[in-house]
Amino acid sequence: MVLLQKINSSADVKNLSREQLPQLADELRAEILRVVSANGGHLSSNLGIVELTVALHAFLDLPNDEIVWDVGHQCYAHKLLTGRQAQFDTLRQADGLSGFPKPRESAADAYVAGHSSTSVSVAVGISQAARLQGQKKRVYAVIGDGxxxxGMVYEAMNHGGDLHTPFTVILNDNEMSIAANVGAMSRYLTRLRTNRRYRRLKDRVTKFLLKRKQLGRSLYYGLEHFRDAIKYFLVRGVFFEEMGFVYLGPVDGHNIDELLETLKLAAQIDKPVLLHVITQKGKGYLPAEQNPETFHGIGSFDLATGSTKPKKPSYTDCFSARLLQLAEQDERIVAITAAMPQGTGLAAFAKKFPKRFYDVGIAEQHMVTFGGALALRGMRPVAAVYSTFLQRAYDQLMQDVCLAEAPLVLAVDRAGIVGEDGETHQGLWDIAMLRAMPNMTLMAPRDALTLPPMLDFALAAFRPVALRYPRGEAAELAEYPPQPLVLGKGEVLSQPQGAQLALLALGDMVAPALQLQKLLAAQQISAAVVDLRFAKPLDEDLIADMAQQYGRLLVMEDGVRPGGVGEGVLAILAARQLSAQVELAAFPDEFVPQAKPQQLFEKYGLTAEALYERVMQRWFA
Ligand SMILES: Cc1ncc(C[n+]2csc(CCOP(=O)(O)OP(=O)(O)O)c2C)c(N)n1
Known part of the structure; x- marks a missing residue:
């Protein structure tokens, strides 16, 4: 790391000669590979954007100018160039460097990011603030084609293009979202990219017209193509131009000289600019180049071979397998993802039933309303989405699903603690969010065995139903096989004679509740255990019964306390004027930082051991 170790800020990058910049890029790549192979992280996106990051640091007047990274998962090289090399080994670990831009971590990070498609709005906001305060700065939103x-991007371009204040959108086009990119805009970008094809097409059509004099259908189509070819040849980026942006590019995003020239040109333009940069995801590491999707976000892996550790079956796998079985039996079943076919377990469905599978792009709002309409016209849509990204679609869920009474099934994956991706990715708000919605049903399986019947139930319920389950390995509580489901009814798993308290747990918290029961039993304290199964509607009668029988309730959930099932239990007791002592085991009203899931359960006192201490202290000291 001859050059990299001398770099503390972009001023140091500017001190390098142009000839040295490619070497700096190589060193950055090596460092990213070293740390991501150990810690896991967003590899492919970071490898692909190294030269662009170097060029930005070599050219911009940072930190006066500002870079807004969209999603932010591609900011590793930026972190390494802005005084964070010494901490880079702590990437994505507890108390370590975040895998995303974080202004609290460094002033070089312009804005928080993690959720997609916000960068243009942020760039418009920052550039307008500068204008209003009489400051001179240029803001750069770096956004992927995925x-x-x-939709937010178009709202922001519609607004920002009309304001005329100069700022630059750098479109980092690698033809990939996490999976292959989808949609009409993606096709349009391909047309811009393959501009040379149009030139060839124009030549071909001209020859065709000259050689053949006969008229008819083929000539008609020939003319159509000819007109398109001319249009795209002459007015590149016409869409962006119409939105008020000067379109520059496409530029080779791995050629630093070309990037620097174009950045210079863009900075001279006194209008919003869209600079189209072509990169390769995973660039420079063969396994990632060959398989950019697998290496998009990855756990630790063997650097020499690119191989990862085999994973144990997850809740996602369970969901995926059951949905396939159900779809074989019912042709009305349709699966929808917002750009995450692999992560949500829908890739197998897509392969088997391509006509009944939709990847809508990073468009959770559209996904929900689209799913609602499918559902109300006789299809059985299942939209699989990570809890954190479902937040995007709050209003669509409320209006276009719950109010519309659309029987959409939501498979809410990565619900609860997500871990190393940190604050932006924890799935801690879906319970509170969905519990507030009339007509919604929210269920949570306790293990791999109870997930399939819940999915069956959800599809048969003919109402809006969400099924939430966490990231990672699924518990398997073979001692407690699934019991028939009844809407809004919990299940008493264990009710020993003379129990002194009841543990009411939701979903993945049932396993620790059973563990806690054992820890208490070792002290001759016997506890009943209830799997709530439904976070909405809550089983009011069962909860009231438990309160009356035992007088002490511990409510366990892996979501935030405000609006959670614990508060729901308190509301039921208040409404029925029952007095019981209630302990709420939930995440507090705060953003939960990055760490391994187990570390976070320990930190927030939500392991069986920590709850044992809490129960003993409060009730049995
Ligand atoms: C609202 C939202 N939905 C889903 C995601 C998950 N996600 C993270 S990165 C990504 C793909 C981004 O593709 P692109 O913008 O092209 O960047 P690249 O990784 O290809 O550089 C997706 C779908 C997200 N971060 N935010």
Whole structure:
């Protein structure tokens, strides 16, 4: 790391000669590979954007100018160039460097990011603030072609293009979202990219017209193509131009000289600019180049071979397998993802039933309303989405699903603690969010065995139903096989004679509740255990019964306390004027930082051991 170790800020990058910049890029790549192979992280996106990051640091007047990274998962090289090399080994670990931009971590990070398609709005906001305060600065939103499938980008371009204040959108086009990119905009970008094809097409059509004099259908189509070819040849980026942006590019995003020239040109333009940069995801590491999707976000892996550790079956796998079985039996079943076919377990469905599978792009709002309409016209849509990204679609869920009474099934994956991706990715708000919605049903399986019957139930319920389950390995509580489901009814798993308290747990918290029961039993304290199964509607009668029988309730959930099932239990007791002592085991009203899931359960006192201490202290000291 001859050059990299001398770099503390972009001023140091500017001190390098142009000839040294490619070497700096190589060193950055090596460092990213070293740390991501150990810690896991967003590899492919970071490898692909190294030269662009170097060029930005070599050219911009940072930190006066500002870079807004969309999603932010591609900011590793930026972190390494802005005084964070010494901490880079702590990437994505507890108390370590975040895998995303974080202004609290460094002033070089312009804005928080993690959720897609916000960068243009942020750039418009920052550039307008500068204008209003009489400051001179240029703001650069760096956004991927995948993130360009998110609707917010067009709201922001519609607004920002009309304001005329100069700022630059750098479109980092690698033809990939996490999976292959989808949609009309993606096709349009391909047309811009393959501009040379149009030139050839124009030549071909001209020859065709000259050689053949006969008229008819083929000539008609020939003329159509000819007109398109001319249009795209002459007015590149016409869409962006119409939105008020000067379109520059496409530029080779791995050629630093070319990037620097174009950045210079862009900075001279006194209008919003869209600079189209072509990159390769995973660039420079063969396994990632060959398989950019697997290496998009990855756990630790063997650097020499690119191989990862085999994973144990997850809740996602369970969901995926059951949905396939159900779809074989019912042709009305349709699966929808917002750009995450692999992560949500829908890739197998897509392969088997391509006609009944939709990847809508990074468009959770559209996904929900689209799913609602499918559902109300006789299809059985299942939209699989990570809890954190479902937040995007709050209003669509409320209006276009719950109010519309659309029987959409939501498979809410990565619900609860997500871990190393940190604050932006924890799935801690879906319970509170969905519990507030009339007509919604929210269920949570306790293990791999109870997930399939819940999915069956959800599809048969003919109402809006969400099924939430966490990231990672699924518990398997073979001692407690699934019991028939009844809407809004919990299940008493264990009710020993003379129990002194009841543990009411939701979903993945049932396993620790059973563990806690054992820890208490070792002290001759016997506890009943209830799997709530439904977070909405809550089983009011069962909860009231438990309160009356035992007088002490511990409510366990892996979501935030405000609006959670614990508060729901308190509301039921208040409404029925029952007095019981209630302990709420939930995440507090705060953003939960990055760490391994187990570390976070320990930190927030939500392991069986920590709850044992809490129960003993409060009730049995
Ligand atoms: C609202 C939202 N939905 C889904 C995601 C998950 N996600 C993270 S990165 C990504 C793909 C981004 O593709 P692109 O913008 O092209 O960047 P690249 O990784 O290809 O550089 C997706 C879908 C997200 N971050 N935010």
């Amino acid at each position: 993130a360009m499938s998110g």
